[in-house]
Amino acid sequence: MAGVDVEALQRWLRGFAASVAEQKDALTALDAAVGDADHGANMHRGMTAVLDSLGTPAADPAALLKQTGMVLIRSVGGASGPLYGTLFLRMAGATGGEGALEPETFAKALRAGVEGVVARGKAELGDKTMIDALAPALDALDASLGAGEPLPAALRAASTAADAGRDATTPMTARKGRASYLGERSAGHQDPGATSAALLVAAAATALGDQGTG
Amino acid sequence: MAGVDVEALQRWLRGFAASVAEQKDALTALDAAVGDADHGANMHRGMTAVLDSLGTPAADPAALLKQTGMVLIRSVGGASGPLYGTLFLRMAGATGGEGALEPETFAKALRAGVEGVVARGKAELGDKTMIDALAPALDALDASLGAGEPLPAALRAASTAADAGRDATTPMTARKGRASYLGERSAGHQDPGATSAALLVAAAATALGDQGTG
Amino acid sequence: MKKLLNDQADLVAESLRGLDRAHPQLRVDHEQRIIYRADAPVPGKVGLLSGGGSGHEPAHGGFIGPGMLDAVCAGEVFTSPVPDQMAEATKNIDGGAGVLHLVWNYTGDVLNFDMAAELAAAETDTQVEAVVINDDVAVEDSLFTAGRRGTGAAIPVEKIVGAAAEQGRSLSDLADLARRVNGATRSMGMALTSCTVPAKGSPTFDLPDDEIEIGIGIHGEPGRRRVPITSAHEIARMLVEPVLNDLDFTGAEGVLVFVNGLGATPLLELHLMYGEIADLLDQAGVVPVRTLVGPYVTSLDMAGCSVTVTRLDEEMVGLWDAPVATLGLRWGM
Amino acid sequence: MKKLLNDQADLVAESLRGLDRAHPQLRVDHEQRIIYRADAPVPGKVGLLSGGGSGHEPAHGGFIGPGMLDAVCAGEVFTSPVPDQMAEATKNIDGGAGVLHLVWNYTGDVLNFDMAAELAAAETDTQVEAVVINDDVAVEDSLFTAGRRGTGAAIPVEKIVGAAAEQGRSLSDLADLARRVNGATRSMGMALTSCTVPAKGSPTFDLPDDEIEIGIGIHGEPGRRRVPITSAHEIARMLVEPVLNDLDFTGAEGVLVFVNGLGATPLLELHLMYGEIADLLDQAGVVPVRTLVGPYVTSLDMAGCSVTVTRLDEEMVGLWDAPVATLGLRWGM
């Protein structure tokens, strides 16, 4: 097994960019219900900039992840820019100079990234944010890998968990982000950030799993 | 025949006020098409003030007509205020101190009033204004009286002519008032001021004719 | 209709009440619906009076104050005020040097101001002159109409003449200046949506989602023509071209460009429009030296804009820059 | 969607282009989308930086100038700007006395300003302090939410702190003052209609013709509750009561009352609302000594209004009255 190398990560980012482009209006519609109707535009602007930046060669996974984080922070704005940016920056920080990340290293890096998001945004599980998709995905990833499953299967499990976590945001009352201003009126709407986060995990399962390091 | 006395004139004004109240929204709708959607409100405000002023006793027709003109000028504003106001002021000016106006005096006074409107507003026949209802009404009135008809019949003829004049404004291109800004787009719409003017003549036919001096 | 009001019949009266309470530098005669600068009459100064229908705020009351108007008569929404108001205001702002009526060219306003001047002449010895503001090039063939409407030109006329009045200039001088500024100004407007007159309760005209009105007035009168909605770039062209075709604006002292919002147009869009308009002026060799961008002459809640261009001379530039302290325009004091 | 624009993706860039051309007293870095006062940095003066999503004009760029802000970072419509912008602006407005960030309390703005401060600390030796503006009482239980939103309080905070900065006061002094003004201010808003975000192209929320949103934000976020449309009188009560219940405003120096239009609300209606609000304050024994009525913190083309009340002390009154020269607020110069 080749591990997660720069090319695999690029496939991930391209895949995520493609789903965001496809789901742009749906993400914005979710944000219109509980926020300010820009999450699709924000993520699309960010991932378009990331796609552009893929032209610049990256020495190793850490360099690519760092560059991606910086590009997101520089191009998105809003809440999602610093949060997704931090995710990738912290992932970069959690890898050494390896040319390809072992599945465990990838999982550890992802956990570091999500912990970075929590440190910045102070959201807890159940606050109706992207954390509600990301945290269950991490747990499923670790459990699968711990049970000896290969990365592709583990990422599929993570994606399933992320989707379930995303769906679970619907009945929640938001306690972080713009949706929290609505109080109980936020219940009954799926969180836009959890939705884009589930796309991120799904893109990993596709890019690093099936046709990737499988 | 009693002539047109203060009481008959009051009946006329009350009748006109009632038709304006009833047709308020219709007048405003006509004004919305070619103007600024206020002719109904303007005339209604004015005639409500005139009704109020009828409580003040008037010595003779001239005093009542003058008071009515002043009230309209003071309460309406817009184009119709000074024009309708002038109509009544000039009618007043064309009568002496008679207690009741002979049909011919009433007709002469009305002509003086309309001439006053023309002097103020400079509209000619065919400009798509209240003049297009008023001028034919005057001519019909004079013709009927000249042919020896009694005032009620003459006013009915005048009212028919006013209605026809009002209808004739529809295809016209406006050359005066707010509708003139529309150029050829003003064609196809009935003029609001001609419509209220036809109501004024119809009210005269009812009040001074049938149950009045007939 | 969704509006912040109690009974629509009381809208103007209640709005004047709030205006009065909010702004001690203004004095309101609620009976007559006249807004005065608190220290009117100013001895020795020509009094400047304007007014018109309500619904154009900050015009007209927002331009009362040192360096601009002395009083304004407020009519019902989109309905000219009545002669009694104007006559009363004329009497109260005469500081001994006469009163100039600045009349926006609409049949109603002109007729009512005419009657007011007649009343004033009959009842007082105040000297009155009237200047009619008529800048709107959307009204073509103005010989066969009620003439061009008074729109954005009121702002440069009232500002420039207001500054000159503070210098103690004579009534006839000021009337000449007003005519000169008006004559040097042209405007053209467009609407994205109709306004809703409260007394009617629904939009004055129906404009489909993909059409706009070109050559609109400020009372919800429909425009000269309806065209498919298009880019800001094209819209700017449809406004600037008729303005430039009507008057030669190339000139030594440059022009004042006033991009006006009609009520519901975000400033974000108005500034974008300014950029488009400035490009077109560049191409025509017309040089903006003063600018004004914002909702100054509105049409209730109409979305859309108008462009006003004034050919400035040195004197006008100086008077434009002179101190002014009104709710709508304020600088230098 | 009917808007004056070319491609919606270029709206902010093209609007900044127009702003730059129209107003020589501002300088725009178009690459970074930063608006500066033309003479920044002012030596010896603390630099004041704010910013946020676009769509709130005249906020934020309309409050740049002597006596108020030194620079503003413009984000996309309703999207906070990014840390690079803020770090760059911070560097360029430091006149040697440090830079104060005035941050409207939204997750995005707070996170991006946080990162900018980290960047600035890492890359320059500019002293930076940040004060968060959070005045919106519509957000109840703010411990269990992102906290109260920053809305109308920005105007008194930026004006009063801006005047103090011109006096050469220190960074920590100004930060304290900003916190004090913010702490003395409460706001509450309502919407008659939704706004339309250009990137979405349709209204953010559907509001039936007979309903209004109470406790609205300035980004088209739905409010806390939806109620049947009612009179201005009742609406004023729904806004003023929660404001007065949240803070004791009875006080010796009186209050500043700021009635804000959200974009598409005629000034005629805002003044009517001021009258209603002033009545309620009267009844509560709260004395308005300064007022501001108009569209200062807008939400694109939303119809509706907000009320902001600041409890003033003598120092704040003096600083409010001090000269200011921005597009949005100008007096004394």
Ligand SMILES: Nc1ncnc2c1ncn2[C@@H]1O[C@H](COP(=O)(O)OP(=O)(O)O)[C@@H](O)[C@H]1O
């Ligand atoms: N404090 C937070 N921690 C984690 N995620 C958050 C936080 N605040 C907001 N989010 C996420 O960000 C999403 C909104 O992103 P976006 O619409 O792009 O930004 P904004 O709210 O600034 O418009 C929310 O749906 C939520 O998932």
Ligand SMILES: Nc1ncnc2c1ncn2[C@@H]1O[C@H](COP(=O)(O)OP(=O)(O)O)[C@@H](O)[C@H]1O
């Ligand atoms: N110059 C004029 N002469 C005669 N009638 C006129 C003239 N201008 C306008 N009118 C009449 O006035 C009517 C409009 O009145 P109204 O709507 O009350 O006033 P405004 O146009 O000021 O809103 C028109 O329909 C027309 O009949």
Ligand SMILES: [Mg+2]
């Ligand atoms: Mg959002």
Ligand SMILES: [Mg+2]
């Ligand atoms: Mg009318």
Ligand SMILES: [Mg+2]
């Ligand atoms: Mg009218």
Ligand SMILES: [Mg+2]
């Ligand atoms: Mg946003």
